Amino acid sequence: MPADKQPYPSVWARPQRPRREQPLLSREQIVSAALELLDAEGIGALSMRKLGTRLNAGATSMYTHVANKDELIELVVDEVYGEVEVPAADDPAGWRAAITRCARSMRAAVLRHPWIGSVLGEAGVAYLGPNVLRQNEAILAVFEQGGFTLEAADRALNTVVAYVIGVSTSEAAWLTTLARSGRSEQEWVESLWPAAEQAVQDYPRLRKLYAAQRDQNLSAARDDEFDSGLECILHGLVARFAPEGGTS
Structure with a gap:
């Protein structure tokens, strides 16, 4: 379901996308790297591009798990909790x-x-x-x-x-x-x-x-x-x- 067609734009409200093959990155790896970036440089430093560079991965690998930066923040906040x-x-x-x-x-x-x-x-x-x-x-x-x-x-x-x-x-x-x-x-x-x-x-x-x-x-x-x-x-x-x- 496209993010703009969801009842509410949230990683928790979106059905998981079917995976045709094993993704190069896991959700856990993405969240862990985002958390390290946020702790080191603050919220202003977080972007999907910068995170991809940090993980040495393309956007496709990350968008398998998160549709955008907002969904990523939801995941990282829950990780802190x-x-x-x-x-x-x-x-x-x-x-x-x-x-x-x-x-x-x-x-x-x-x-x-x-x-x-x-x-x-x-x-x-x-x-x-x-x-x-x-x-x-x-x-x-x-x-x-x-x-x-x-x-x-x-x-x-x-x-x-x-x-x-x-x-x-x-x-x-x-x-x-x-x-x-x-x-x-x-x-x-x-x-x-x-x-x-x-x-x-x-x-x-x-x-x-x-x-x-x-x-x-x-x-x-x-x-x-x-x-x-x-x-x-x-x-x-x-x-x-x-x-x-x-x-x-």
Whole structure:
């Protein structure tokens, strides 16, 4: 079926094309090479032509698996989601611990692949990818184990994922800027600190906060801030939906 005649232009909505012979490249090889290119050079560097050159392959070999760049991005996004730890509903530590580990793993995946934040809203129907589906099914099961109804579990899933993606995408952008500068996080902040202190002189609350944060370990502070925000999210979900066993 031609891409423009599909009900929705997506690699997940398109029937697989019949193969008359064994293709020179596998889908796995194409996705792996695209992921390496994206991690090394960012989303602006990705093109079917450049990927073909990297794989030493013609367009025909790649178009056996993907119709265009958009489909390729769907595949690569799902590959990244495959790195996320899938929580277990019967986790002896309880549902909160399972969701927390999954959220931390999702954040880590975004930080390993900082380009992903720029394509999540454009990745077609990425939520139909097998890794995303497996992850979401597992998260729903964990929330149900914690006493949430299926409908409440769906709301909770969306809330947690929105929090993780929002925080980690901003964090990834910051770390990407640092990497381009050639400075460490501590060096960057030290160079900026005099201007920051001067800027908040007329704002007593900000001045107090900045002073308290002056010598903190920045990496550890980001970890703590993420965990603290996630804990607030989980407490809020319990308060909103009042599930049985929600305190565990």
